[in-house]
Amino acid sequence: MIEMITNAETLRKIQIEFGLTGSFKDRPIAEWLAKHNPSTLEYERAVENFTASCAGYSVATYILGICDRHNDNIMLKTSGHLFHIDFGKFLGDAQMFGNIKRDRTPFVLTSDMAYVINGGDKPSAKFHHFVDMCCQAFNIIRNNGNLLLNLFALSRRLKERKMASSGIPGMRNAVSYVQRSLLPGLSEDEAAAEFARMIQSSLGSRFTQINFFFHNLAQLRFSGDNSGGELLSFIPKTYTMQSEGRIKSVKVYGYQKRYDPEKYYIYILKVEREAQPDPVYLFRSYKEFCELDQKLCARFPLVKCYRLSSYHVGRSNIKQVAEKRRSDIERFLKSLLSLADEISHSDLVYTFFHPLLRDQQEADIHVKKFKGSVKESSISSPIMSNGGxxxxxxxxxxxxxxxxxxxxxxxxxxxxxxxxxxxxxxxxxxxxxxxxxxxxxxxxx
Structure with missing residues (x-):
């Protein structure tokens, strides 16, 4: 039986949306999931799916010794489910790059995966839950290890009968390899502690990301247009006036200074629609406005509209530049909304003004300096008992x-x-x- 997996993308294509060095950055997976899951409920469900599937594959790929793990052999569904493909190297038969072993960690676990699990760049109780799931799954397999070992032994014997004594490549030592991976000499607590150390080792290794980066370089000549028919790079779907409600006005409410980790400015838009009593506040960057401007010019080349300049000499992430760009955005919006309905109320415009996950998350629109929605938790502050x-x-x-x-x-x-x-x-x-x-x-x- 063959099942087609839809709505999935390789980890490499997700990472290179942040450039060739996207493998070293923390946000690509989280941003990709947020783009495809615009509501808070959808995103939280996707993170749960990602955490559970990441835990399952961490245990499975370690026990079976799955190798040749690069970012084109790992895929992610828009629902958050992570899965591996291409199992040509297994049972510890590592892929070699000259004399260098490419698979140098027990399993693939990188900082961008931890970013999704933690819900940010700070450790959280969610990662504790991930570690617990890994350790529990590992001990469950250890408790049923004889069944797994017998299956490998049976497969080897059946194959040897058909192909004399040759066996499947790598299958002859399969039983002993899997048995060693199950750590038979340790108790459940000791095995859990050892697997927790493997998680720490895999997460702390930079070689996995370096391997991903070299694979990105090797695939450059095969890369093409990966837009997939999207109207805008940061919104994967198309939205229309009929589905969103006709826009009455769009105004620049203000802007905020943020850090990610470098300083940048994001602009707050106040969007009012017909038959909707309350306005909606959206957060868009200047780069995203420039993309909208370019797409409008490409789609309607004969229309005269105020143009945004994407070039700036000198430092761009300063308050003076942010003020000037705010004025430019106001002129651009006024010019855009004065055009014919065919343009001002096109699918491209309504897709740009569709609320995203970042617009629905808590963010005070009156704050000038925003360093992220860091909530105080019991991890960072001591818990007080009833007696004080x-x-x-x-x-x-x-x-x-x-x-x-x-x-x-x-x-x-x-x-x-x-x-x-x-x-x-x-x-x-x-x-x-x-x-x-x-x-x-x-x-x-």
């Missing part, structure tokens, strides 16, 4: 085997800092308790 005393949260697993008590710390958050005087008192009290314990009861962290 500080308390924290720990996720532990406790087991007792072979005369030893093991306590594994999975996650910790909101633990208050202990003052020097309190630390000494704690050490004295813990020391008194510790002397009463035998060496068999040492805690393994």
């Amino acid at each position: 005393r500080l308390r924290g949260q720990l996720k532990l697993s406790i087991s007792y085997a072979r005369g030893a008590l093991s306590i594994m710390v999975h996650h910790a958050r909101s633990l208050p800092l202990i003052l020097q005087k309190q630390r000494k008192e704690k050490q004295r009290s813990f020391g008194a308790v510790h002397t009463q314990l035998s060496w068999k009861w040492l805690v393994h962290l």
